[in-house]
Amino acid sequence: MFTKKLSLLTLFVFVASILLTACGSETVEVTRVITEEKEVEVTRVVTEKETVVETVVEKETVVEKETVVETVVVEAQPEAEAEPVTYTQWDLSDIPGLDPQLAENATSINYIENLFVHLTNYDLETGEVVPEAATDWEISDDGLFYTFKIRTDIPWVYHNPATGETTQEVDDEGNPRFVTAYDFEYGIRRACDPNL
Numbered sequence: 001m002f003t004k005k006l007s008l009l010t011l012f013v014f015v016a017s018i019l020l021t022a023c024g025s026e027t028v029e030v031t032r033v034i035t036e037e038k039e040v041e042v043t044r045v046v047t048e049k050e051t052v053v054e055t056v057v058e059k060e061t062v063v064e065k066e067t068v069v070e071t072v073v074v075e076a077q078p079e080a081e082a083e084p085v086t087y088t089q090w091d092l093s094d095i096p097g098l099d100p101q102l103a104e105n106a107t108s109i110n111y112i113e114n115l116f117v118h119l120t121n122y123d124l125e126t127g128e129v130v131p132e133a134a135t136d137w138e139i140s141d142d143g144l145f146y147t148f149k150i151r152t153d154i155p156w157v158y159h160n161p162a163t164g165e166t167t168q169e170v171d172d173e174g175n176p177r178f179v180t181a182y183d184f185e186y187g188i189r190r191a192c193d194p195n196l
Helices: 002-022 106-115 181-191
Strands: 030-052 055-079 120-122 129-131 134-139 146-150 157-160 165-168
Touching: 129 134, 146 181
Parallel strands: none
Antiparallel strands: 030 055, 120 129, 134 146, 157 165
16 A cells, blocks of 8 residues: 555656656747947058159158047847846745844845845955945045945835735835935944944
8 A cells, every 4th residue: 555655656756847847947048239339540541652863752641530430249149138137046944034234144144135235245256345236435545434326226126925016116206216325324324223
């Protein structure tokens, strides 16, 4: 009896794996041709021939310099579709919390790193600090003041887990809400709050 159930279970797992493999998603490559314009300085040279007592002398004279705009077609690169971007990850453990100022464990920090945009990040290969929400930054000579220039194209979004819909947040007047320097200021002040 037990071996019969085990055989049926093994057969079910085998058939299910074949069906799931057959229903796998198809990868579609999108090819985009990029054209860019660049200015190139061109110098026109005219060669003049002068005859000096039966000797021909050629001399080059620069007539004019001009700047021309040249269109270059960059080799087409296959790339994934730009919209929408979906990040899928699963974990068997519970996520203890998603508060960036309170997280202390690897599971929470991993999800926070993937959910929130930071001012800067670091390159995993070189260890260098690289831009993320900040496009540029300056540090004062005494090291006490940091001035960041912030991107203006990062929207606040709301994901409804019940419906699976993601919508962009809007303010009271219906205007789209984007991340600003004040959002980072709030987070930094909150992290420095001794009551937290």
